[in-house]
Amino acid sequence: MKVQNMTGRTGGKVANQFIIDADNGDIYFQSYRTIIAKKSQSKIYLDINWDYSATTGKYRNQFLHENKAETERSPADWSLQWLWNQPQVSLVLSGMSALDQVQENLTSAGKSGIGSLTENDLQLVSHVKETYQDMALIPCTRCNYCLPCPEGVDIPRILKIYNDGIMYDKVETSKTDYNLWVPADAKGDNCVVCRECEEQCPQDIPISDWMAQIHKEYAG
Numbered sequence: 001m002k003v004q005n006m007t008g009r010t011g012g013k014v015a016n017q018f019i020i021d022a023d024n025g026d027i028y029f030q031s032y033r034t035i036i037a038k039k040s041q042s043k044i045y046l047d048i049n050w051d052y053s054a055t056t057g058k059y060r061n062q063f064l065h066e067n068k069a070e071t072e073r074s075p076a077d078w079s080l081q082w083l084w085n086q087p088q089v090s091l092v093l094s095g096m097s098a099l100d101q102v103q104e105n106l107t108s109a110g111k112s113g114i115g116s117l118t119e120n121d122l123q124l125v126s127h128v129k130e131t132y133q134d135m136a137l138i139p140c141t142r143c144n145y146c147l148p149c150p151e152g153v154d155i156p157r158i159l160k161i162y163n164d165g166i167m168y169d170k171v172e173t174s175k176t177d178y179n180l181w182v183p184a185d186a187k188g189d190n191c192v193v194c195r196e197c198e199e200q201c202p203q204d205i206p207i208s209d210w211m212a213q214i215h216k217e218y219a220g
């Protein structure tokens with residue numbers, strides 16, 4: 001392990017701000033007595049107190065090669081940047097209801113572009129996506145192998161609506177989605193428990209049980 005002080009503009013050592021090179025290749029930024037950030041295998045990890053002082057912020061920015069706004073991107077900024085990063089996307093329409101949202105989106109647009117998200121950014125997005133998926137109650141991957149249901153039940157859609165309610169802690173919104181957007185002839189109560197879908201499901205999901213349970217919980 002190698003510990004070095006960070007350097008200032010003139011190349012002099014800065015007290016209490018350190019770069020630590022670990023034997024396994026990980027690199028840490030320590031400010032005073034706290035490890036603020038770690039770079040490991042192209043991923044960046046931040047301590048919960050990553051922004052606790054101006055001095056820490058200054059040298060954290062230097063360590064990460066980005067400014068605070070880039071480090072603390074809002075969810076809206078992350079979403080817009082992800083869309084603008086796609087070569088297939090030429091226009092993004094964003095709903096805004098307040099002037100500060102307009103300003104935030106303009107700032108976001110000003111730094112957008114295809115390929116502007118770094119490998120680290122994309123890995124973080126993937127990591128967040130996997131974390132949310134791990135929170136799903138029903139391990140449906142939306143492969144659609146269970147379709148078509150002979151009774152017309154929209155199995156993947158119903159499972160997604162239910163999982164979203166659990167993952168995002170928005171059960172009431174999910175209920176509304178189920179009642180509003182799943183047509184009556186595609187709802188779970190149309191299931192006749194033939195189990196054809198279950199034979200096709202690579203995740204071995206007891207689909208007919210879920211159709212009955214979800215409809216019981218959500219309908220009405």
Ligand code: SF4
Nearest residue numbers: 149191192194195197
């Ligand atoms: S068990 Fe229910 S959901 Fe599955 S195919 Fe049969 S009717 Fe459709």
Ligand code: SF4
Nearest residue numbers: 140141143144146201
């Ligand atoms: S086959 Fe299984 S995993 Fe695939 S969409 Fe249907 S329920 Fe989900």
